[in-house]
Amino acid sequence: MAVGVFDSGLGGLTVFDAVARRLPQVPFVYLGDNANAPYGVRDADDIYQLTTRAVERLWDEGCDLVILACNTASAAALRRMQERWLPKDKRVLGVFVPLIESLTERHWGDNTPPREVSVKHVALFATPATVASRAFQRELAFRAIGVDVEAQPCGGLVDAIEDGDEILAEALTRSHVEALLRRMPRPDAAILGCTHYPLMEKAFRAALGPEVKVYSQPDLVAAALEDYLKRHPEFMGSGTEGRFLTTGEPKNVSAHATQFLRRGITFEAA
Ligand code: DGL
16 A cells, blocks of 8 residues: 655655655655656646656556645646546546645535635745646636736746755745745735745745745645545555655765755665
């Protein structure tokens, strides 16, 4: 019974941490496609090809259920994968929906028409590909009306995190927040819409100020996964061992993961 967690690189570890804490009995196999990160500057076809290849690698590890712990892949590839590619005995879940359900105060399976919600001005921080896809606004429109979304493509931030450059990552976070606040001076909520960004959550909060409620995905995704596995225990795969796999250079990737998560993590070659 193993579940796969996939990201283009290190960002999905923020989701991995939350799901592993919530479901300690489940072995998780993590796959970071560090050799091809960042995905956020690629086009949708490219992201689709890379993501399907990575998911197939996780099937080889006995993971019938894979969490795309990557907003960029969830935004650019997930719908196409679910509609045209996924076999019946496999499932792939994204990270967008739990976040939007929380923002719109909805529960899973609530299919009532969109309605007014308390949040009115939302700042979205995400990769250029996620922002370009408008997937967040599309999913939001199914559930809520009257919400103004201002999106900031955070160019360079994922590279700085992947390179382990905390000083540059902090400076970029500040400048992206400032750029957004010039266009939307008083957001009520901010979405960290890339799984790398919770690694910079302190810097986002400092730049946004205490009035802005920050939504970050890891705990929301963990709660959604627990609920999903209760309803669909058949998607616990046959794998028995948790592992950290990377398409990058395992020694480098382990060092950067250890630095950002402040605990030892050892990656193996995928
Ligand atoms: N961490 C990913 C996300 O949530 C992808 C970042 C990237 O590779 O650009 O969007």
